[in-house]
Amino acid sequence: MPDDVKASRRYVSAVRAEQAAATRSAVLSAARELFAERGYAATSIAAIAARAGVAVDTVYAAAGRKPELLRELVETSLSGTDRAVPGPQRDYVVRMRAARSAREKLTIYAAAVADIGVRLAPIHRALAEAAVSDRDCAALRAEIDARRAANMRMLAADLRATGELRTDLRDDEVADIVWSMNAPEYRALLVSARGWSPERFREWLADAWMRLLLRGPGQR
Template sequence: MAEDVKSRRRYSSAVRAEQAAATRLAVLGAARELFTQHGYAATSIAAIAQRAGVAVDTVYAAAGRKPALLRELVETSLSGSDQTVPAEQRDYVVRVRAASSAREKIAIYAAAVAEIGVRMAPVHRALAEASVADADCAALRAEISTRRADNMRLFAADLRATGELRGDLPDDEVADIVWSMNAAEYRALLVGERGWSAERFGSWLADAWTRLLLEG
């Protein structure tokens, strides 16, 4: 009897966890759609709740206030999953570090930047808008920029270890070059304004970085 009670409790707990996860995804999906369609400032928590089919209190419980919602959208867009994944654990980072040549590392990373950009572009536009008037969102935008810069220093060091980087470029300069060209603003010029496809953009990055950064 006691074991049956424990089993029912475990089952009930698992069902609640699944329901909570589904609710969170619905809220994030609704927030993404509304931020993209109407902008951050014009989107209310009530509108997000209505789009997600939940109560306003449920939105707060699932993801928090609008700045917290936007942070969740940023993190999940970067990870490509429904959860935050630290940079060093992301699949493409693991593959970059496992690659033996600088050209292969660059090709893997450029393709990942192009793929992430598809998910990240509308979220970045919402974040840029929100940063103008919301201090929490401005801090998030600065944090993301700093994280990218730190990660690019690691990438530069990883490339340097192959022995293929140009000797006249210090690692900090390599990192700054990659950091500037993987930015959402740079992508917006070529993909958003000039109509490049994500695939063309990724191929361009790989070619440009190979020509700019490597010997020969």
């Protein structure tokens, strides 16, 4: 095959991939807006298609059914990118693992939780609503909670390695404390219900974790 033909095919393939990515992005953006405005149950695939400016079949091809759309929105809200990123590969996790002190690790993580909360809050509300009646969404919510719990056990071990954790707390207890306080429900109580700013929430979270988990002067 001539080189010019190969180059032309690569160009066409690249253009199609770019168009597909743009379509997927438009569909996810439309779904995010509508889930936040109307809730999960009241948002139809047809409404998402109309908001995105595409055909209904294009929504299914680009992102799948409503539960799959919701999963994509959860994952991209967690990663802060246009795709799902495993926890250990996320930028803030890499920085936490590289940090030498427990205080620095908790400061980085509190900032990450605060940033994720801004993106995740409307999607979590849709997920909580959907989980009541949709088995796929209920399974997704349980999966996310379990995944957070497993990640917190790894964080607890990482914090323990600094030698700064309280010795009267087991790693499982440390993990449970952080798990409960990084939950979207905890943020909603302070930010949505009590009107805290994201900045105040971030500072509170870091300070609270340090006071609860780390040894103070003279503590063992």
